[in-house]
Amino acid sequence: MLSAISGIYLKFITSALLVIAAITLSSCGTTETLPPPPARDIDTPIERTYDFDxxxxxxxxxxxxxxxxxxxxxxxxxxxxxxxxxxxxxxxxxxxxxxxxxxxxxxxxxxxxxxxxxxxxxxxxxxxxxxxxxxxxxxxxxxxxxxxxxxxxxxxxxxxxxxxxxxxxxxxxxxxxxxxxxxxxxxxxxxxxxxxxxxxxxxxxxxxxxxxxxxxxxxxxxxxxxxxxxxxxxxxxxxxxxxxxxxxxKKGAVNIELYYRHEGGHSSMPPRLSVVSVLGRALTELSENPMPGEYSGLIRDTFRPVIPYMSWGQRLAFNNPWLFKGLIERRMSDNPATNAALRTTAGKTIFEAGIKENVLPTEGRAVINFRIHPNDTVDDVVEYVRRTIDNEDIEIRVMPRMRNxxxxxxxxxxxxxxxxxxxxxxxxxxxxxxxxxxxxxxxxxxxxxxxxxxxxxxxxxxxxxxxxxxxxxxxxxxxxxxxxxxxxxxxxxxxxxxx
Ligand SMILES: [Zn+2]
Known part of the structure; x- marks a missing residue:
């Protein structure tokens, strides 16, 4: 796995599957779950068909x-x-x-x-x-x-x-x-x-x-x-x-830097907006308005083979996405692992501004590490950032080493x-x-x-x-x-x- 870009090691927890069990629904259903495949303990090896040393x-x-x-x-x-x-x-x-x-x-x-x-x-x-x-x-x-x-x-x-x-x-x-x-x-x-x-x-x-x-x-x-x-x-x-x-x-990735410059000054007579508050507001907008994710395509294919083994309530929801899609998506969005499988995510990784307690900074930067869902592209991410922060005074810089x-x-x-x-x-x-x-x-x-x-x-x-x-x-x-x-x-x- 590429540690330099991925940073955290989600290789084995990529799946959207961590919290299916957390999805509980109050509807009723009558069909039976399929029995699980024949049990075998993790410490029981499979039968060997070759005789090597x-x-x-x-x-x-x-x-x-x-x-x-x-x-x-x-x-x-x-x-x-x-x-x-x-x-x-x-x-x-x-x-x-x-x-x-x-x-x-x-x-x-x-x-x-x-x-x-x-x-x-x-x-x-x-x-x-x-x-x-x-x-x-x-x-x-x-x-x-x-x-x-x-x-x-x-x-x-x-x-x-x-x-x-x-x-x-x-x-x-x-x-x-x-x-x-x-x-x-x-x-x-x-x-x-x-x-x-x-x-x-x-x-x-x-x-x-x-x-x-x-x-x-x-x-x-x-x-x-x-x-x-x-x-x-x-x-x-x-x-x-x-x-x-x-x-x-495989997800793509791009780092986007938000750069903002503003007159500084003494913190005893601060202007209404500072570098920190402008960038802070932009980051808040991005957090509160994530890129859209949909329970469709690959993530649906991931869940499909497991549905027969779910509890009746979960099966009811997953078998009827026309009715429960919104609910499924909301529950998935609440968990970082399923959220990562559902949509392009935005990790806010760097925030830099200010050098002294009583001096207003004149410039600042924030870096967001986006992991791009197959439904989106680098261009979509840039457009989403521009639209969401809605502030032409903030410069949006696409950092090198991006990949779709x-x-x-x-x-x-x-x-x-x-x-x-x-x-x-x-x-x-x-x-x-x-x-x-x-x-x-x-x-x-x-x-x-x-x-x-x-x-x-x-x-x-x-x-x-x-x-x-x-x-x-x-x-x-x-x-x-x-x-x-x-x-x-x-x-x-x-x-x-x-x-
Ligand atoms: Zn590796």
Missing amino acids: EEAVINRLSEAIQFATVSVEDTTLIDFSIYDEFIEFVKESYPLINEQLELTILGGYSMLYKWEGTNPDLKPAIFIGHYDVVPAEESSRMLWTYPPFSGEIAEGFVWGRGALDDKGGLMSIVEAFEELLAQGFEPERTFYLALNHDEEIGGLSGAGSIARYLEEQGVELEFLVDEGLPIAEEIIDGIDFPLAMIGVA PSPVSSTSHPAYRALQSTIEENFSRSVVVPSLFVAGSDSRHFHNLTNNMYRFRPIRATHDDRARLHGIDERIRIYNYLEMVQFHMEFIKNTSGNL
Whole structure:
């Protein structure tokens, strides 16, 4: 996940699903809820269908975590020799991939493998992930149970920075490639596998170079699979089965600065309006008049598969949005997580004015971090700000590094359906829901190559697990990692032929 822009780590709580249970209605209904899917505890692994060397697989993940491939914004502070060592580790640890697949290094340290398919008529597909990680701050290191780059294997987990984001996801795909090669599997479709090195700081050099390289080669991709959403447990009160959330769209982002200049003066004889009060009023207008959000499109698709398992009151509302849409939208707006899925949000992040207690400032600025819903664009946001603050004396400045939201990928594309069926076969207790991903990731660089982007890792994540992402004691369940290898082997097989 891109920490620089996203700031807070909503990757695993993107969904609008946190507060369905909070939506209570006083209407009556008579139909029964569907029984939940067969129960399985989070600590009960799925049945394994492949016989690979589990210990070696786990040891390699542990080793991958031990390379402190830490991304920071100021790239002069990065020790790239560790990245070179990581590349060597991948080359040595996965001999079949390196003997049989074509490797291209792009952007200095990102690895692109090409597994040539037997049928040139099929469009290639790509798996992308990143091996860079966010730092583990010195100040919090003593809070880790095991050092963040130890890759400790203990208590049923592999511990360390990157276990969830994204070395766990990425290396499970590398393992799947190696294991399929060991089995002599020959895909009909060409598969690419990208190990990107700078996702946490925007991915321009890594994923950006890979996307440009593929475009130059005239490649058109059938689909792309990236990091993103997990198999989330404990995400809705009262729904005790996991939701396998496939990110089919990603929010955009733009920072807008409001700048205001005004005569200053002594605070003993203040003019009626000051810099602070003018900017303060503008921010209040924006808070009281958020951009519109509607219970329709993707957010409705997210809820639809879960409706049969809701209580009768909730079902009544969600099955009759023509009547209850307004109520649903109001309840969703009250909760930050559902609100983020419903509309473009405005986080007021910076306010600067004034230098001394008794001096009126002559200028001030406020910065608002907008996360743009797929229904809106950067231009819509600027227009909304202009209209809402309704003050021509305030300068509206669009700050650099903006991005529009992604298109919404189709849930009827065969790759989505293959993802869904592979999830259902392997994680039979899960209900698959198409979801909006509110954080950033490398898939943003690939929009010229395919419309079919699915952001999903089969990581089982409880509420507690989600808090560890970019946090302290990041770790992945050993059995879950083995499941992920199996899942990716099956997904590759399921999508290797004509879809
Ligand atoms: Zn990530």
